[in-house]
Amino acid sequence: MSTETTPDGPTLRDAERKFLLDPYLDWAEGEGVPIHEDFALDMLALETSPWDRFGLNGAICHLKGRDDFLASLLYELPPGGASAPMAHIYEEVIYVLEGHGSTTVETPEGTHSFEWGPKSLFAIPLNARYRHFNGSGREPARLGATNNMIYLINLFRDPAFIWDNPARFPDRMGAADYFAGEGEFYDVLQGRHQWETNFVSDLSGFELKAMPTRGAGGTSLRFILADGSIGCHCSEMPPGTYKKGHRHMNGVVIFAVTGRGYSLLWYEGDEDYHRADWRHGVVYSPPDQMFHQHFNLSQDASRYLALQMGSVRYPMTQGKKDIWAPDGMFAKKADEGGMQIEYEDQDPRIHALWLDEMKAAGVDPKMDAFIPG
Ligand SMILES: [Fe+2]
Structure with a gap:
């Protein structure tokens, strides 16, 4: 067994430890994007990097007052860019920080599309397939995402369950x-x-x-x-x-x-x-x-x-x-x-x-x- 120690004692990230594991934090570290941590963060100024999973640039924000449920993620769509088409078993609320674009959402009744700009607010219905598009060829768009992936990742520890789940929730789509x-x-x-x-x-x-x-x-x-x-x-x-x-x-x-x-x-x-x-x-x-x-x-x-x-x-x-x-x-x-x-x-x-x-x-x-x- 390898034991990695720091001046404060054994590190919590030692993969061979059998206690105090945190699958969500491990997932966050493995995503390869910047992780920012503070009481308050200016999402318009934070550094981002390419985030393969979502097909955009992004960062993870560990707010000091976060709980065991909600994660704060920053998504940046480059000029003319679009996120990867996806669906997920966590709920997500998006607050638009800057830029103009659109999102398409597939529901059992058909595909819906809406256009957003700064200070728009929306949610992706549970496990609906969707995609974000930057409508500008010159300016990036930044989205502040708040979702309840922390609890789900810690509970199921299985990305396939979260991002490739066949369950459908037609009652959660909302009126057209x-x-x-x-x-x-x-x-x-x-x-x-x-x-x-x-x-x-x-x-x-x-x-x-x-x-x-x-x-x-x-x-x-x-x-x-x-x-x-x-x-x-x-x-x-x-x-x-x-x-x-x-x-x-x-x-x-x-x-x-x-x-x-x-x-x-x-x-x-x-x-x-x-x-x-x-x-x-x-x-x-x-x-x-x-x-x-x-x-x-x-x-x-x-x-x-x-x-x-x-x-x-x-x-x-x-x-x-x-x-x-x-x-x-x-x-x-x-x-x-x-x-x-x-x-x-x-x-x-x-x-x-x-x-x-x-x-x-x-x-x-x-x-x-x-x-x-
Ligand atoms: Fe309060």
């Missing part, structure tokens, strides 16, 4: 007009309203619904994409505002969509805050039970997209059923066993820092009605 951006709205209750579709042409302009419990004038909407289990919501902070601090389990992948700003992250009892600045292109993920709070520094509204395993329709875990129940955890304050810090209970340094940042940005704060004097 869902590929054209049509959909259905389900009026449930605050924070659980759902827009069901397969494709959102421009997430930056989509109408959201009032959600005042999460902060000053905020709006939000849940998207049910291709009837999948990857939870998806878009939230917006009006100009001059920020959200309430909160915490929850890891594995929520956040893409900045409009505006610019920053998030503070901290564990209970920490003296200082970790800071992540964001604008379109940046993806980040708060680690497990780490408090985080999002601050708008823009003249305009700041909007973000959040993806996670489990949705308001299919929560998947007891923890998420508890959060999204009508009397869920956001109904309680953090010091009462809940997950959210009300404005009046937050560290005064948080508001002071934001006021300084707003002054430097030349943007008028509009939080007076929400912060007790």
Whole structure:
């Protein structure tokens, strides 16, 4: 038996070890593309390299706040390029970072095609055969992909099961007009309203619904994409505002969509805050039970997209059923066993820092009605 050791002890990647194996990490290392790891990553700036499996250029993003389900991958279609035709047994949600192109999806009813551009959002129905095309002969296109391959690779450890699986899921294809951006709205209750579709042409302009419990004038909407289990919501902070601090389990992948700003992250009892600045292109993920709070520094509204395993329709875990129940955890304050810090209970340094940042940005704060004097 060969034992490879590092200054920290035996390496976890030793193929002959019989404990602490991680087939997903082994798969990632074997793909031959750059692996980037951090709290936050700018997907518009990351290095990519050819990725034979997908027929494009790409990279793997190990966000520090990821969980045991969702992987973050970056796909880059070169000018005039197209991805390899494929189908897979994991669900995947795509957020378009830059470029214009189209995707074709084969369903039992026929082939559907839709055109996307920056800030489009869509999902590939489970195990449907599909292909992405860059519509430009001059510019690359970058897609941020969030999928639940981690759990499936760790469970089955068989690429053929995942990428060459004959199972069909006709009930998961969605209505034909869902590929054209049509959909259905389900009026449930605050924070659980759902827009069901397969494709959102421009997430930056989509109408959201009032959600005042999460902060000053905020709006939000849940998207049910291709009837999948990857939870998806878009939230917006009006100009001059920020959200309430909160915490929850890891594995929520956040893409900045409009505006610019920053998030503070901290564990209970920490003296200082970790800071992540964001604008379109940046993806980040708060680690497990780490408090985080999002601050708008823009003249305009700041909007973000959040993806996670489990949705308001299919929560998947007891923890998420508890959060999204009508009397869920956001109904309680953090010091009462809940997950959210009300404005009046937050560290005064948080508001002071934001006021300084707003002054430097030349943007008028509009939080007076929400912060007790
Ligand atoms: Fe959060």
